[in-house]
Amino acid sequence: MSSIPIFQENTEVVANRSIGPDLYWLDVHAPQIARTALPGQFVHLVVSDLSRDHRPAWMRHTPLLRRPFSVAERNEKEGTVGLIYRVVGGGTEILTERQTGARIDMLGPLGRPFEPITPGCPVVMAAGGVGVAAFFFLAHEAVYRNGANPLDIRVVFGAATAGLLGGEEKFRAMGIPVDLATDDGSRGHHGFVTVLLERLFRETPNRYRFVYVCGPTPMMRRCQTISQEADVPGQVSLEGIMPCGVGVCMACVVPCRPPDHPDVAPRYERVCHAGPVFDIREVAL
Numbered sequence: 001m002s003s004i005p006i007f008q009e010n011t012e013v014v015a016n017r018s019i020g021p022d023l024y025w026l027d028v029h030a031p032q033i034a035r036t037a038l039p040g041q042f043v044h045l046v047v048s049d050l051s052r053d054h055r056p057a058w059m060r061h062t063p064l065l066r067r068p069f070s071v072a073e074r075n076e077k078e079g080t081v082g083l084i085y086r087v088v089g090g091g092t093e094i095l096t097e098r099q100t101g102a103r104i105d106m107l108g109p110l111g112r113p114f115e116p117i118t119p120g121c122p123v124v125m126a127a128g129g130v131g132v133a134a135f136f137f138l139a140h141e142a143v144y145r146n147g148a149n150p151l152d153i154r155v156v157f158g159a160a161t162a163g164l165l166g167g168e169e170k171f172r173a174m175g176i177p178v179d180l181a182t183d184d185g186s187r188g189h190h191g192f193v194t195v196l197l198e199r200l201f202r203e204t205p206n207r208y209r210f211v212y213v214c215g216p217t218p219m220m221r222r223c224q225t226i227s228q229e230a231d232v233p234g235q236v237s238l239e240g241i242m243p244c245g246v247g248v249c250m251a252c253v254v255p256c257r258p259p260d261h262p263d264v265a266p267r268y269e270r271v272c273h274a275g276p277v278f279d280i281r282e283v284a285l
């Protein structure tokens, strides 16, 4: 885990807008988190709103637990943090109701960040669905802060359907090439994003030196195999269930093995504490 301090901020919603079917972009004013967050880190939100909640009293603390989301963007000058979220259940449904001016209790930045992109070292980012969130931040820091050439970054981004490829234009605006895939063929390659990654490594062998992966577990598992076969090191960012988010409850553990010793018995690591970013070779998905 990073040694960066963790803040608890009573943030104010700047904007919370739909960018696709059940897909939202949320901007909040959270100056301390905006100043300190690194790509790959996440924030933990209280989504219930006790002050403005019209539900019966017994329901107002539901959901009780915070919900984790990757930092997708930060603006240090404005003190804002951007998140992208997909509505999958009760907590994210309630989040859609938080309008401009509403307050959201936010803890962060949490977890271990990605290895930063070294200028001159071409990398691929492989994203599935909202797994793309942290890559907006990673790419932005690389291009605008570290001086990386956008053409040395390649994004392969897949989703179930075209409407769920929200935000992909942000990469293009930075000058980063993006290859898209959809399960239903409504945009880009008709099929899984993993096919694009495999093709990239096959058609341009030895070009890419590192791969960053985030998405559904089966997709990440396949990316592990592809990167191993292409001999490209990398990192995966996991999105497990995360009740406390700060290493206390032990509910988020995953089995890990040292990359160079795949045969030893696994040790269990807390995703919120040792991750969510892991070496692509060490985590057993």
Ligand SMILES: Cc1cc2nc3c(=O)[nH]c(=O)nc-3n(C[C@H](O)[C@H](O)[C@H](O)COP(=O)(O)OP(=O)(O)OC[C@H]3O[C@@H](n4cnc5c(N)ncnc54)[C@H](O)[C@@H]3O)c2cc1C
Pocket (backbone or CB within 6 Å): 042, 063, 067, 068, 069, 070, 071, 083, 084, 085, 086, 087, 088, 089, 090, 091, 092, 093, 130, 133, 134, 238, 239, 240, 241, 242, 276
């Ligand atoms: C480090 C981290 C970063 C994340 N970043 C993002 C992000 O940037 N954008 C985003 O949309 N989501 C992200 N998630 C997932 C997000 O936290 C969950 O989708 C959210 O907590 C669901 O809350 P809910 O109350 O709406 O759903 P719940 O009612 O809690 O669950 C609804 C359904 O979704 C499933 N589910 C819940 N949480 C997860 C999860 N973490 N992974 C897979 N399935 C889950 C449940 O099993 C259930 O089937 C992240 C998770 C982690 C751990």
Ligand code: FES
Pocket (backbone or CB within 6 Å): 241, 242, 243, 244, 245, 246, 247, 248, 249, 250, 251, 252, 253, 270, 271, 272, 273
């Ligand atoms: S979520 Fe509690 S230990 Fe990780």
